[in-house]
Amino acid sequence: MSNAPVNNGRRRFLTAATSVVGGVGVVGLAVPFIGSWNPSARAKAAGAPVEVNVSKIEPGQLIRAEWRGKPVYVIRRTEEILSTLAAHDDQLKDPGSEEPQQPTYATNAYRSIKPEFMVALGVCTHLGCAPTHHQGDFEEFVEGVKDGFFCPCHGSKFDMAGRVFQSVPAPTNLVVPEHSFPTADTLLIGVSAGEA
Numbered sequence: 568m569s570n571a572p573v574n575n576g577r578r579r580f581l582t583a584a585t586s587v588v589g590g591v592g593v594v595g596l597a598v599p600f601i602g603s604w605n606p607s608a609r610a611k612a613a614g615a616p617v618e619v620n621v622s623k624i625e626p627g628q629l630i631r632a633e634w635r636g637k638p639v640y641v642i643r644r645t646e647e648i649l650s651t652l653a654a655h656d657d658q659l660k661d662p663g664s665e666e667p668q669q670p671t672y673a674t675n676a677y678r679s680i681k682p683e684f685m686v687a688l689g690v691c692t693h694l695g696c697a698p699t700h701h702q703g704d705f706e707e708f709v710e711g712v713k714d715g716f717f718c719p720c721h722g723s724k725f726d727m728a729g730r731v732f733q734s735v736p737a738p739t740n741l742v743v744p745e746h747s748f749p750t751a752d753t754l755l756i757g758v759s760a761g762e763a
Contacts, residue, residue: 615757616634616755616756616757616758617632617633617634617639617755617756617757618753618754618755618756619632619641619753619754619755619756620752620753620754621641621643621684621748621752621753621754622751622752624641624642624643625643626643626644626645627642627643627644627645627648627702627714628642628643629641629642629700629702630642631689632756634744634756634757635757637688637689637690638688638689638690638697639686639687639688639689639744639756640685640686640687640688640689640700640716641684641685641686641754642684642685642700642727643683643684644677644682644683644684644685644727648714648727649677649682649683651712651713652676652677652726652727652728653676654711654712655709655711655712655726658709658712658732658733659726659730659731659732659733660730660731660732660733660738660739660740661730661731661739661740662730664678664730664740666739666740668692668739668740668741668742668743669740669742669743670743670745670746670759672759673743673746676728677728678728678729678730678740678743679728679743679746680746680747680748681748684754685727685728685729686743686744686746686754686756687729687741687742687743687744688741688742688743688744689741690741690742691718691720691721691723691737691741692723692731692737692738692739692740692741692742693718693720693721693723693735693736693737693738694720694721694736696718696719696720696721697718698716698717698718698723698725698741699716699717699718699719700714700716701714701715701716701717702714705717708724709724709732712726714726714727715727716729716741718737721735721736721737722735722736723735723736723737725737725740725741728740729741729742729743744756744757745757745758745759746758746759747759
């Protein structure tokens with residue numbers, strides 16, 4: 568042990584300097600750690616609303632959008648398609664859309680806000696396959712129905728409102744995501760009609 572006098576001023580300086588350096592180190596570690604709790608840009612984009620310009624969709628045409636990593640089918644239905652939707656209600660599992668596979672504002676005969684546009688996830692409710700759109704040749708799957716969706720994986724069939732036919736593996740209608748029309752030409756997928 569040394570008999571030299573203790574320099575209290577130097578001791579306080581070293582203690583303070585060490586505390587400051589240690590505090591900076593803790594902050595330097597905490598900022599990226601806390602930042603890692605925030606969702607990544609990719610995760611934010613995956614849940615973000617998707618805007619679709621519907622003005623260029625021809626009557627009868629289907630376009631595909633992607634929302635939350637899933638395909639969304641957007642179809643401009645013709646007057647003929649709309650007029651025939653009720654003709655096959657007796658062949659459907661859930662013609663009145665009793666199962667909550669759509670927002671309440673889309674619980675109607677067309678399962679949409681605007682009858683002209685069908686907006687549905689392009690994912691079969693059986694095992695998640697992608698049903699194919701058949702325009703004019705759907706009668707090979709369902710007699711008397713010209714247009715619809717057929718899932719080639721297991722044979723599920725859906726009409727042009729995304730309603731499932733009886734005696735197929737799919738248990739429910741296609742899912743209708745939240746959507747809105749902020750303008751006449753713009754469809755917003757992922758934002759409810761009341762929120763737009």
